Amino acid sequence: MLPFRIRSTDGNRRVGIVARNLHEVRLKAALKLNLGRATDLQVRLEDSTDIEDDDFLLSLPAHTRLVILRPNETWRSDGLTNFFAALEVLESESIHERRESEALIDRSLAANNVNHGQRVVLQEFREQLMSQAHLERRMENPAWFEGLSPRFHTxxxxxxxxxxxxxxxxxxxxxxxxxxxxxxxxxxxxxxxxxxxxxxxxxxxxxxxxxxxxxxxxxxxxxxxxxxxxxxxxxxxxxxxxxxxxxxxxxxxxxxxxxxxxxxxxxxxxxxxxxxxxxxxxxxxxxxxxxxxxxxxxxxxxxxxxxxxxxxxxxxxxxxxxxx
Structure with missing residues (x-):
């Protein structure tokens, strides 16, 4: 079973589910997003790739975002939509999901296939992903206290x-x-x-x-x-x-x-x-x-x-x- 994050085309509600196959994704999407009959639903990636079989679905990384479409609905991916979707990982409490995003950014930076502006954005995004802001005490985040007197404990x-x-x-x-x-x-x-x-x-x-x-x-x-x-x-x-x-x-x-x-x-x-x-x-x-x-x-x-x-x-x- 894999965890997924699903949304409708209007994006008004997004939920997390766990599913073993495409049929279960449709069933849970119909129930949780109130989208009608499960058999009528179409499942896509946010880049507009249709998902039509279980093998492809189960090859996806954990926490992949899926778009659920009802009959006659359309979904067109655009850069801004994908950008805001990527930002959602900053709200995730899943360390695994954050680590995966960090690894993807590191691969992009190492490949040297991004321009300077993209590199700056990716580096800032990576820093936010792995932020240590939630840690407070010196023993938890000693690097933050570099150069400071030992009298400071928090x-x-x-x-x-x-x-x-x-x-x-x-x-x-x-x-x-x-x-x-x-x-x-x-x-x-x-x-x-x-x-x-x-x-x-x-x-x-x-x-x-x-x-x-x-x-x-x-x-x-x-x-x-x-x-x-x-x-x-x-x-x-x-x-x-x-x-x-x-x-x-x-x-x-x-x-x-x-x-x-x-x-x-x-x-x-x-x-x-x-x-x-x-x-x-x-x-x-x-x-x-x-x-x-x-x-x-x-x-x-x-x-x-x-x-x-x-x-x-x-x-x-x-x-x-x-x-x-």
Whole structure:
């Protein structure tokens, strides 16, 4: 008996079956896909090859995809259909099926009969097939932790640390620029910034954090949030740094981009605000702290969406000061 994956021509439902012969494929397809009389059904491969005898059917690899046609239905294979059908293996929990697909890709790459663009797509597909993203602990996926301190035991530990390191870098940059501002204003804003870091804890990059506290899915997928002046990334850049050492390193090139710019606006404007503070008021440390390391002013962006030109976005002048 062989496992197959069957679908109707409209593709609305796909199911897995196990069959010993063509007759059983028809019977189970009629029942599971509600296609009418089994004897009227035609069985094809997705490339439009008709299957007419048991010998050919049983020579197919396990988990082959079959299309079931009713009388008068037609099926025309096209490249896009086959492409999306191939992508379905990424959802398969069958290690055997994934290994077969990996071997097929390796043979194609070794044969050197694909062009450069096809090679890039196949290599990326192969990497997704054999992704180690589901593994979390160092002992399960030691290659992912290459070059990292032994104090890190899980991927989430590393990603939290990486997030906090970025935010602390922004705080250090601000602290250095504000070193000539005396207390109490500088002290108050630094206390507020440190309280944010303690509360936030690097959860933005931690896939185990609650949904509202992270930038990624629970599987570890991050999606670019687009340029500073765009509501979303039009190219839908995505990456899963939990998948491999290479993806983790590549993710380090993604940026937390300040919409109201840190260097051009937030840091110098705080200094100006302190020097020009009206009597009876003080600088709003919460407002400036949130601009520096708060989620409302930061967008996670892929390198090509990191616009380094002047953003031309100013501060909300009503938020700069508050009463003592």
């Amino acid at each position: 991927k989430c530990d590393v990603m939290r640390h990486n997030c906090l390191r970025r935010l602390r870098g922004y705080v250090r940059e601000a602290q250095k620029a504000w070193r000539n501002i005396g207390p109490p204003q500088c002290t108050e804003v630094m206390l507020y910034l440190n309280s944010i870091l303690k509360t936030q804890g690097g959860t933005w990059f931690d896939r185990s954090a609650s949904g509202q506290d992270r930038f990624c899915t629970c599987e570890g997928w991050f999606t670019c949030q687009g340029k500073f002046n765009s509501p979303r990334c039009v190219l839908v850049h995505s990456i899963n740094p939990y998948a491999s050492w290479e993806k983790r390193v590549l993710f380090s090139t993604w940026n937390l981009d300040h919409r109201i710019e840190k260097g051009r606006m937030v840091i110098p404007e705080f200094q100006t605000a302190v020097w020009n503070c009206p009597n009876g008021q003080r600088v709003n440390e919460e407002y400036f702290g949130d601009l520096l390391i708060g989620r409302g002013n930061l967008k996670l962006v892929a390198p090509s969406c990191h616009d380094k030109q002047n953003h031309n976005l100013g501060l909300d002048r009503q938020q700069i000061y508050k009463m003592n």
